[in-house]
Amino acid sequence: MESWIVATGLIFAYILVTIVLGFLANRAMTVDLEDFLLYGRQAGFVVLYLTVVASYHSAFAFLGSGGFFYTHGIGFWEAGTWTVLVGAITYTLGVRIWALGKRFRYITPAEMLADFYESEAVRVVVALVSVLFTILYIQVQAQGLGYIISVASGDRISFELGTLVLLIVAGGYLMAGGLRAVYWTDVIQGVWMYVAVWAGALVLAERLFGGPFALWRRVAAERPDLLRLPGPEGFFTPGMWIGMSVALSFGIVLQPHMMIRYYTATSGRVIKWLGATTPIFLMTLYIPAAMVGLGGALILPDLATPDRIFPELLVMYAPAWLTGLILAGATAAAMSTLDSILHANMTVLTRDVYQRYVAPDRDAGHYVWVGRGIVLGLLVIGYVLSVNTYGFLVTLVTLSGAGALQLLPGTLGVCYPTRRPLSKAGVLAGIGAGMIALYWTLVVVPHPLGMHAAIWSLASNFTACLVVSRLTAPPTPETVERIHGAIEDYVYGSGDEGLGEGLGVSG
Amino acid sequence: MGRSHYVPRTAAGFVSVVAFLGLMALAQPPLAFWVERSIAGMSVLGLPAFYVYLGGIYFSLIGVLLWALWKRV
Numbered sequence: 001m002e003s004w005i006v007a008t009g010l011i012f013a014y015i016l017v018t019i020v021l022g023f024l025a026n027r028a029m030t031v032d033l034e035d036f037l038l039y040g041r042q043a044g045f046v047v048l049y050l051t052v053v054a055s056y057h058s059a060f061a062f063l064g065s066g067g068f069f070y071t072h073g074i075g076f077w078e079a080g081t082w083t084v085l086v087g088a089i090t091y092t093l094g095v096r097i098w099a100l101g102k103r104f105r106y107i108t109p110a111e112m113l114a115d116f117y118e119s120e121a122v123r124v125v126v127a128l129v130s131v132l133f134t135i136l137y138i139q140v141q142a143q144g145l146g147y148i149i150s151v152a153s154g155d156r157i158s159f160e161l162g163t164l165v166l167l168i169v170a171g172g173y174l175m176a177g178g179l180r181a182v183y184w185t186d187v188i189q190g191v192w193m194y195v196a197v198w199a200g201a202l203v204l205a206e207r208l209f210g211g212p213f214a215l216w217r218r219v220a221a222e223r224p225d226l227l228r229l230p231g232p233e234g235f236f237t238p239g240m241w242i243g244m245s246v247a248l249s250f251g252i253v254l255q256p257h258m259m260i261r262y263y264t265a266t267s268g269r270v271i272k273w274l275g276a277t278t279p280i281f282l283m284t285l286y287i288p289a290a291m292v293g294l295g296g297a298l299i300l301p302d303l304a305t306p307d308r309i310f311p312e313l314l315v316m317y318a319p320a321w322l323t324g325l326i327l328a329g330a331t332a333a334a335m336s337t338l339d340s341i342l343h344a345n346m347t348v349l350t351r352d353v354y355q356r357y358v359a360p361d362r363d364a365g366h367y368v369w370v371g372r373g374i375v376l377g378l379l380v381i382g383y384v385l386s387v388n389t390y391g392f393l394v395t396l397v398t399l400s401g402a403g404a405l406q407l408l409p410g411t412l413g414v415c416y417p418t419r420r421p422l423s424k425a426g427v428l429a430g431i432g433a434g435m436i437a438l439y440w441t442l443v444v445v446p447h448p449l450g451m452h453a454a455i456w457s458l459a460s461n462f463t464a465c466l467v468v469s470r471l472t473a474p475p476t477p478e479t480v481e482r483i484h485g486a487i488e489d490y491v492y493g494s495g496d497e498g499l500g501e502g503l504g505v506s507g
Numbered sequence: 508m509g510r511s512h513y514v515p516r517t518a519a520g521f522v523s524v525v526a527f528l529g530l531m532a533l534a535q536p537p538l539a540f541w542v543e544r545s546i547a548g549m550s551v552l553g554l555p556a557f558y559v560y561l562g563g564i565y566f567s568l569i570g571v572l573l574w575a576l577w578k579r580v
Contacts, residue, residue, distance in 0.1 A: 077558055080565035081534050087572050088527060213553040220548075220555065227555050229543045238536030245535070276572040283565050290558075416512040492516065 003320030007152040010324025011331055014192075015169050018185045018335065022173020025181035037107055037347045037371075039179045043264040045273050050190035051183045051340070052261055052274060053281045056086065056252060058137075058337030059144020061285055062197060062330045064394040067307035069293025073226035075236030076394075077290060078245060083282035085249035091275025093253070094262045096415040098271045099490040100483065101263035109259045109407070110352045116414040116483050117424035118475050125431055126407060127352035130256040131345045133403030135381060137255070138345075140396045141338035142167055142386035144307070145331060151311035152327050160387050166331065170339045171379045174346075175372040179264070182339045189332035194285060196329020201288030203322060204313050208299055215295045226294055243452020244398055250408055251401025251454065257337075257344035267496045342378055346371045399442070402454035406434040409465040417484035422465060425472040430465025434458065519578040526571045534564045 034040055043051070068076040097112070106112045109130060114123030142163045149162025173181045202212065209215040219226060230236040252258060265271050296309040299317075303309055311330065314323040350371045359366070409430050413422035437460035441453035448456065474480065515521040532538060542560055549556040 074555065074558060077561050078534070078539075080561060081531070084565055084568040084572075085531075087569070091572060091575065216550075216554050216558075220550065224548070227557070228547060229540055229557075238540055241536055241539070272576055276569075276576040279565075279569050279572065283569070287562075418511050418513070487512070491512065 004152065004154040004156065006320035007315070007324035007327060008157065010321065011149065011152055011328045014328035014331060017188070018173055019169060021184045022176045022181040025177025025184050035178065035180065037179060037351070038260065039183055039264045041102070041264055042266055043183065044266050045270050047183055047187060048261065048265055048270060049274060049278060051186035053278055054186040054190035054193065054336035055257055055261065055340040056282060057193065057285055057333055059141050059334035060394060060397045061289065062193060062333040063144050063147060063307045063310055064397065065286055065289040066293040066296065066310045068394045069290050070297045070306045070309045072231040072233060072235045073228065075229050075231045077286065078236070078241055079286045080283045081245045082249040084279045085245065086253055086282060087275045087279035089249060089253045090278065091272055093415055094275060095268045095271040096487055096491070097259060097262045098265050098268050100415070100486060103486050106263060108348050108351050109256055110348060112414055113410050116475060116479060117427055118479055119424035122410070122424050122427060123352055125428060126410070127348045129403060129406060129431065130348050133400045134255050134257065134341050134345055135378070135385070136396050136400040137341050138338060138378060138382035139385040141334040142382045144334040146386060147308050148311055148327050148330050151308055151315055152323065163386050164383060166335065167379050167383055170335045171342060171375050174339045174342055175375050179343055182343050185339065186336045189336035192329045193333040194281060196326040197285055198288045200310065200314055200318070200326040201291040203318055205291050205295060207317055208295060212291055215291055218298055219294045222298055226297060237450040239447065239449065239451030239455065243454040246458065247398050247401035247405055247452065247454035251405040254404045254407045254411060256348050257340040260344050260347060268490070269496055342375050345378055346374045349374050398454070402438055402457060405454055405458055406431045406461055408458065409462050414483065415487060417487055421474040421480050422469040423472040423474045426465045426469030429468040430461040433464035434461030517580065519575070520580045523571060523575040523580050527568060530564055530568050530571065534561055
């Protein structure tokens with residue numbers, strides 16, 4: 001049997017498994033919005049761990065990181081910084097988001113901010129920012145899925161067709177089973193992607209160089225420029241380093257698919273376990289990615305699309321069955337993030353826009369069907385973007401993170417009590433200033449003074465937010481006391497027990 | 508509201524924050540770039556020294572998070 005048939009067949013076998021899981025999740029689902037949107041707030045440590053890491057790591061990590069190591073060298077090992085930061089943010093901020101969600105039954109990030117700042121404008125702006133920038137993330141996954149299928153099939157299945165098929169599958173099981181389907185498939189996808197990227201990198205290192213250490217020695221001897229900062233193309237300047245660290249940690253955590261995951265935990269202790277342990281998975285995934293990218297730069301130095309380096313190496317130098325299994329892992333990485341983002345955007349648009357402003361008093365089944373329609377619309381947008389525009393996967397994700405980063409001051413204002421709370425006018429002014437600065441420092445004058453646009457936009461946001469908040473009225477004392485009082489009580493008082501939860505960490 | 512939540516209130520919380528921020532500073536400019544220039548071309552057990560340096564910091568940072576979890580910060 002021809003190798004491309006084996007590789008492509010294994011990918012489609014994997015896809016079949018996810019469809020079956022989606023079907024089973026659909027049978028287990030009740031017509032209940034909290035079940036469809038939040039897994040009934042019953043996610044334990046094991047399930048939540050795997051869905052968080054699977055959602056965080058996507059085509060960006062599996063394909064994009066190899067491409068970035070390939071092009072820009074060892075500077076991308078700074079990835080460890082943002083993965084560890086994600087853990088710390090989850091540990092400190094995530095647990096507060098969980099506690100407020102549990103106490104006040106929030107389903108979306110916008111509900112939390114709108115409640116504290118007593119503002120419908122805040123609700124709409126936060127919802128729109130959340131959705132707008134994560135659409136880029138949908139594009140990244142769609143683009144990655146297209147690469148995988150086209151490379152595995154030796155371009156017999158076109159990039160466009162591969163993207164379309166995989167988008168339909170991910171959208172299909174999400175529409176069938178809601179967040180339960182996403183979580184169930186993420187459990188498999190999380191394990192599979194981790195094993196696959198390590199197995200692929202080690203096999204390639206052994207076959208092509210005689211082992212990982214020999215690979216590193218060859219890179220040092222033949223391409224020492226890849227082991228220096230700022231890298232062969234001068235990309236990793238200090239400003240870019242800091243900017244990417246911030247955008248890909250805070251910026252990803254503040255995206256709705258990650259924040260909604262915090263709401264789904266059974267207890268705050270589970271969130272703290274996540275914070276302390278997820279960086280182990282997230283950071284160590286970049287170790288094999290470095291081997292793939294740097295080793296690939298020696299073997300295939302003139303690749304037109306660097307993001308394709310991992311599948312190209314596999315197809316050329318690994319057995320077909322192994323290539324199929326590993327690329328199924330890459331498919332898992334992309335689909336697990338894609339379904340999570342689709343779900344989060346569906347949740348935000350259904351809950352914060354449709355249910356709030358268009359049709360407030362319908363039954364739960366109606367909203368479930370509207371959510372499914374929204375997923376369909378998002379799939380169309382993601383597909384059109386992925387086949388019409390191209391960019392480095394890492395660059396697109398960083399832009400997505402930089403956009404979501406604009407929610408940071410407002411979120412901190414809710415979750416961290418201070419003597420003088422931020423005001424709704426301050427938060428809105430901050431987001432506006434941040435967006436203008438992001439556009440200016442990305443498009444008009446890209447990354448001025450070598451500093452990443454994420455930093456410029458965040459600095460503008462904080463400045464405007466603090467200044468305007470000093471000049472305008474904060475939320476009413478009753479609201480501040482209700483929400484900040486709940487945080488004070490949770491963090492320094494009754495903890496999980498105060499919210500009626502034990503400390504169990506089992507799955 | 509009373510006291511700010513940005514300042515740790517327990518000894519374990521204080522130690523965790525200081526240790527985390529201190530280690531994080533070692534992995535950020537300008538220190539990380541200064542270290543890279545200083546040890547360029549050197550290797551540790553066959554691996555680039557800068558790669559090992561950053562890896563050591565990352566694992567130490569995870570250690571701080573695990574310590575905080577153990578101390579119930």
